[in-house]
Amino acid sequence: MAKPSYFYGIHAIEALLTHRPLDALSLFVQQGRESDSHVQDIISAAQANGVSVQPTQKDKLTQLCGSPQHQGVVLHARPLSFTNESLLDTLVANERCLLLVLDQITDAHNFGACLRTAVAMGVDAVVCPKHHAASLTPTVAKVSVGAAEMMPVISVTNLARTLSHIKQAGVFVFGTALNADAKPIHTVDMTGKSALIMGSEGEGMRRLTAESCDELVYIPMSGNDHGHLQSLNVSVATGMALYEVNRQRTSTAGQA
Helix, strand or coil: CCCCCECHHHHHHHHHHHHCHHHHHEEEECCCCCCHHHHHHHHHHHCCCCCCEEEEEEEHHHHCCCCCCCCCCCEEEECCCCECCHHHHHHCCCCCEEECCCCCCCCHHHHHHHHHHHHHHHCEEEEEECCCCCCCCCCCHHHCHCCCCEEEEEHHHHHHHHHHHHCCCCCEEEEECCCCCCEHHHHCCCCCCCCEEEEECCCCCCCCHHCCCCCCECCCCCCCCCCCCHCHHHHHHHHHHHHHHHHHHHHHHHCC
C-alpha cells in the first residue's frame, strides 16, 4: 500500500474531507489562520471525522507538503487512488457518455488543470495510460482545486486496446491533431457517446492512439501563423475543446 501523502490547499483538502474523510489522518493548521472562515470549516470537518488538528508554524507546513502554496492547511492522508477500469463498462452504456483521454500528459500542473476543466464541462471520466502519465499526487489535487476527488480517473495498461473496447460499445473516438484530414472541432457532431483524446505537447498522440481514432479534429485559431494546436498549453487546449463539446451538448439538450 502506498504511503500517506501531505495534501495542501483549502479546496483540495475540503474536497478530500467531503469525498473520502476516512482517508484523512492528521490536519496541520498554520498558527494564526484558525479564524479564517474556510480554515474553520476545514477544522470542523476534520474534527467531525475524528481527525487530529495540530497548530503548526508556516515554515513547517511548507516543509511537510513541499510547497509554499498550502494556504495555511496541510492534511496527512492516504493517497488518492485511480478508479477501476471496470467502471468504463457502466459509463459507456450511457447514450451521452463523454470521456476525456489524456495520452502521455506527464506534467502534474497540466494534469490537474485538465481534471478541473473535465469536472466543469460534464466529463464522465478521465482515461490515461498507466505509464508515461502523471500520478494523482497532492500537487495534482491542489491544481485541480478539489476536482481530483470528484472525477473518476481510470489508468489503463494498454490505451489502444481500451479505445478499441469502448468503440465496440458505440463510443465515437475523436483525436486532436494537425493532420491534413483533421476537421475544425466545431464542424463535427460530438453530442453522442464520445471520447476526446488530448496528446502531449509537442509530440501529440502516439501512433497507435491516433490510429484508434474515428475522427481527427483541431481547434481553429485566428491568423495564418497560429494554426497549431501545439502552440497552446495542453490544459488550455483541453478547456477549449471541452467547451465546444459542452456547447454542442447543451444546445442539443435545450432542443429536446
